Amino acid sequence: MDTQDVETTAGPDLRHYFSVVRSYWRGILAILLAAVLLAFAWTLTQPKIYQASSSGLVTTGGAENVGLASAGDNLAKSKATSYSSIASTRPVAAAVKEELELTTAENQLLNDVTVQVPSDTAEIRVSARSTDPSEAQEIANAWVEVLADEVEKIESAGFEDEAVPSLVRIVPLGRAALPESPISPNTKLALAVGGVAGLAFGLGYALIRQHLDRRIRSVEAVERTGQAVVGTIPADNRLSSGRQVVESGNAKTSDRAAHAFAEALRELRTNLSYMDVDNPPRVIVVTSSVPGEGKSSISANLAVAIAATGRRTVLIDADLRRPVLTDLFHLPAGAGLTDVLSGAADLDDVLMPYTDAPALELLAAGRIPPNPSELLGSKAMKNLLAELSRDAIVLVDAPPLLPVTDAAILAKAADGALITIKAGHTTVDELEKSTSNLTRVGAHILGTILNQVPTTGADSAQYGYYGKYYYYTSSEEKAAKGKKKSAPAPAPTPDVPVADDEFAQAIGAGQPVRHARRPREDVR
Structure with a gap:
């Protein structure tokens, strides 16, 4: 495997971890700050410990020549090592306690005092710690003075004349300096340790949350379930207040949010037309797993986008339990689908045109029946779909898949179903169960639509296309802005996908396509 392959393999993992940090950075930051504050609070509760150091030098008697001086120096170094052990004994601690009239226990004194001999020296260094610097x-x-006395007693032992000084003794090198700042607690070190621990716990929290979070946030998450994503619709602030039709079919717009939303719908429309060029879907059911995922807004705005090409489009409100399309289009509620299916009204009498898109007609739900599932699965419904699809693209706004079976029944009678997924809301389990319901009845799944994709914030890193929009302004256009008079703008070109296949050409010309997705038989 070459270097390029290794980088390609490792790249997605790094991007995955980076996206996890971006998604849960608030939690990571909160844990980090909490750990640092706890570390700082801990330092405030700890007593301040001061340390003072004093030294003594092991010396031997004067030497008459260099050889004796060298031997004496080696003796002093050897003795220093031995005397450091004596300095850590209870007799020395007891003598210091008695001399200073301390109340501290001898064992505690031994714990508070450290005796060291620097490498290859005859120095004995004593460090004492206490809450009082003095x-x-x-x-x-x-401690150094008592050790010197103890060493003198040891070296003088065995001599009859005690007045004769010992050859080896300890000479104090000076008095210890008064410590000005405590050595413990080390605030900087405590804060650093708290920060590292907080960062580690924060990253662990983020990874655990990511692992336990079953919500779908990316196209890759959908594809891991085995389903294709045929469209990604960015979040639009115009839809934040509720369902409404925001697509006008106009390709020219200066509103960046409207441009992104319209471009996403056009991309979805194109993907549907090229899904099967020889036998494109004519009757499409738009559904979702659970309520609140935006299926009705998607079906309404997608119908306007398709109708903008001049192709006759019929939008059917088949959500007989909670019909909303008449409110979306601001059309009067009245007779509709249920009246046609029951024979109480003719189809031509209840189809309502949409003035903003002349090629679009709406078939409202009508009166809410007591048995929606039986009515949607009837022969009359199948005949109605077959009749409408002869010269129109039919979009069916169906109920969610998990609460009721209406959408699965409709999807079996249609050319396929589109499942709407709300980014950051729909779970993998809900999507898998929805696709299982469709597969169980033999319905064809055209794909999924990832809806309300964030364009800003931490989650937008996973959907980079909609995070930025490309606009080009030539130098001539910039210069023309300063002029009072400008040339009239050219007429907008129709938003028609360029293609050589019959389906795309028929859409552009506004002519019906004579072939259906699969042969249909009139059910009598």
């Missing part, structure tokens, strides 16, 4: 200084000085 006490630490006095203990360090007294």
Whole structure:
């Protein structure tokens, strides 16, 4: 495997971890700050410890020549090592305690005092710690003096004349300095440790949340379930207040949010037309897993986008339990689908045109029946879909798949179904169960639509296309802005996908396509 392959393999993992951090950065930051604050609070509760150091030098008697001086130096270094052990004994601690009249236990004194011999020296260094800086200084000085007395007693032992000085002794090198700042607690070190621990816990929290979070946030998450994504619709602030038709079919717009939303619908429209060029879907059911995923808004705005090409489009409100399309299009509620299916009204009498898109007609739900599933699965419904699809693209706004079976019944009678997924809301389990319901009845799944994709914030990193929009302004256009008079703008070109196949050409010309997705038989 070459270097390029290794980088390609490792790339997605790094991007995955980066996206996890971006998605849960607030939680990571909160845990990090909490850990740092806890570390700082811990330092405030700890007593301040001061340390003072004093030293003594092991010396030997004068030497008459260099050889004796070298031997004496080696002896002093050897003795320093031995005397450091004596300095850590209870007799020395007891003598220091008595001299300074301390109340501290001898064992505690031994724990508070550290004796060291620097490498290859005859120096004995005593470090004393205490909560009182003056006490630490006095203990360090007294410890060296007491050790010197103890060494003198040991070296003088065995001599008959006690007045004769010992050849080896310890000479204090000076008194310890009064410590000005505590050595413990180390605030900087505590904060650093707290920060590292907080960052580690924060990253762990983010990874666990990511692992346990079953919500669908990316196209890759949908594809891992085995379903294709035929469209990604960005979040639009105009839909934040509720369902409404925001697509006008106009390709020219200066509103960036409207441009992104319209472009996404056109891309979805194109994907549907090229899904099967020889046998494109004519009757499409738009549904979702659970309520609140935006299926009605998608079906309404997609119908306007298709009708903008001049192709006759019929939008059917088949959500007989909660019909909303008449409110979306601001059309009067009245007779509709249920009246046609029951024979109470003719189809031509209840089809309502949409003035903003002349090629679009709406078939409202009509009166809410007591048995929606039986009515939608009837022969009359199948005949109605077959009749409408002869010269029109039929979009059916169906109920969600999980609460009721209406959508599955409709999808079996149609050319296929589109499942709407709300980014960051729909779970993998809900999507898998929805697709299982459609597969169980033999319905064809055209794909999924990832709806309300965030364009800003942490989650937008996973959907980079809609995070930025491309606009081009030539230098001539910029210069023309300063002029009072400008040339009249050219007429807008129709928003027609360029293609050589019969389906795309028929859409552009506004002519019906004579072939259906599969042969239909009139059910009598």
